[in-house]
Amino acid sequence: MSSIIEPGGNASPPFFSKQATIAQPGFSRWMVPPAALAVHLCIGQAYAFSVFNGPLTKVIGITQSAPDDWSLTTLGWIFSLAIVCLGLSAAFAGKWLEKVGPRRTMFTAACCFGGGFIISALGVWMHQIALLYLGYGVIGGIGLGLGYVSPVSTLIRWFPDRRGMATGMAIMGFGGGAMIAAPLSVALMNHFKSATSIGVAETFIVLGIAYFISMSIGALAIRVPPADWKPAGWTPPATTTQKMITRNHVHIDEALKTPQFYLIWLVLFLNVTAGIGILGQASVMIQESFKDTVTAAAAAGFVGLLSLFNMGGRFVWASASDYVGRKNTYFIFFALGAVLYWLVPSFAASGNIALFVLCYCVILSMYGGGFSTVPAYLADMFGTAFVGGIHGRLLTAWAAAGVAGPVLVNYIRAYQVANGVAKADAYTMTVHIMTVLLVIGFVCNLLVKRVNDKHHMTDAQLASGK
Structure with missing residues (x-):
């Protein structure tokens, strides 16, 4: 689309250009x-x-x-x-x-x-x-x-x-x-x-x-803010080790050279893997765990409830991270998630449907919260100049988890059933493996530190976008 010449002689930027927004x-x-x-x-x-x-x-x-x-x-x-x-x-x-x-x-x-x-x-x-x-x-x-x-x-x-x-x-x-x-x-x-x-x-x-x-x-x-715009009355926080919110920026390609990118990649991958497999098998899982107690209709209601917590968790947990910090939010995901996964088999064995459902609702809220919190985590670590591109590359963790999660749940269950394990008990090993994955995620999140200054862009690089 060509530029439009205004009466004053100034050319307006093309409608779909970044400048026009x-x-x-x-x-x-x-x-x-x-x-x-x-x-x-x-x-x-x-x-x-x-x-x-x-x-x-x-x-x-x-x-x-x-x-x-x-x-x-x-x-x-x-x-x-x-x-x-x-x-x-x-x-x-x-x-x-x-x-x-x-x-x-x-x-x-x-x-x-x-x-x-x-x-x-x-x-x-x-x-x-x-x-x-x-x-x-x-x-x-x-x-x-x-x-x-x-x-x-x-x-x-x-x-x-x-x-x-x-x-x-x-x-x-x-x-x-x-x-x-x-x-x-x-x-x-x-x-x-x-x-x-x-x-x-x-x-x-x-x-x-x-x-x-x-x-x-x-x-x-959609509109983008002018350069150096900030909300009225808001002062950017000073960079501290505790909050890990940088005022500098890291280029997309440079972000791939930092250990922080790969640690956060693992954080997202492990959090999503622990939730996505369960989400795909929720209806069958609750019916097999409470045979002759939970009907197909009730199981459908369980799936709908999980969807609500998945959706609500995206807003609630991400909003909470503004106050407790992104790293601390993921600590909660992994620590609380590991405890809940470990407890689920005992609730199923005792026939406690209410606690079984509550555990999975909280787990799925943290699954959704992981998606919505990670872009802000990346902005804290790498700045905002290229966060969209860095976030895009990090989403390969989602694609990998989309394969790993269902494979863990489906194939381990099939193996257990084929070897004589009762269907009601076939998910015990799976959720214990999920517990281990969340513990590993806790360690990965623990290792996330501020990005080394050598990766930060200079003012000249930021102005040129290179």
Whole structure:
């Protein structure tokens, strides 16, 4: 887009450029969190994609699966591809995000995520699974990654006094997006369902358009603060070893040369691994732990409760970290999580459903809190200049945990059952392994120290962005 020459002769910057998003005097920073939520509530749909799996096994048969219909194992790769592409796009697009700014990145995310649904709809109509892999899995996954990281660094710059709360607000949207998407998707499929269609393709079209519009509105509304802006009446805290909040900045590439990056990578990986596997098997787990006591309907309610704590924990724990510190917050995650995991088998054995549920609710709140607290942790350690890109690269820990967590839970359980262990006891070894992982995470967090001054950018480097 070419620049516009104003009557005074000054050229205005291109609409999607980073310069065009610099806020004018009088702009309220509280307009930024809704713009971020407009994106995160949409991409949070990823957690609800499973509602399409059943109907997609009946595209040809309509009322029941036909021989040529897709199997659940075939469909499972759609979500897996999306999560892998989320992590990869977030990691590799970090530098681009810092260069072009949040508006262009968020609009690109809207095009990819919305467009992925449209391509997937074509795949359903043509019954070509490759188009679903490409549409939702690859292109939609890229939209997920770009949409996830693009508002984060902007929020941190607008809220240097409340970094945790700011990122918690946005990332809470990702955790809660499924609560909107799941019933909406089911309602749309029921509306479009007919004797010749299961309604998935039409639902994909509607969702693709709706998500594109919502995410585009967020992209248009986003603003970045002027250089050296700070909230009225706020004084930046002095750098101390205790708080570990730096006033310097570390370049994306230089951050990869520090031990702090890899320690925080392990902190996120271990925290997510301990939660994501349980989240995926929650319904089966509680039914097998309390056989003949917990019904399928009650188990579904348990899953919904875990989702609420996952979402709420993203805001509550991240906000609390503004007061107790990011490192101390992760100490709580690992210490309390390890204790709760160790106690869970005894609660199951004694038939205490209430304490069993309470333990997992707290665990899942800390799982969500780990996602929302880590961007502020990175800003404390590496500064805010390149935190979006650094956060993107750190999200590879999420992709790795997304494989490790379910593998630990599913395969260890299968091994136990195959060797004669009762299903009600098959999760004991798993949760004890999770306890060990959390203890390791506690040690990794303990080892995090301030970044050595040699990694800090000079004023000249900061001005050039190199």
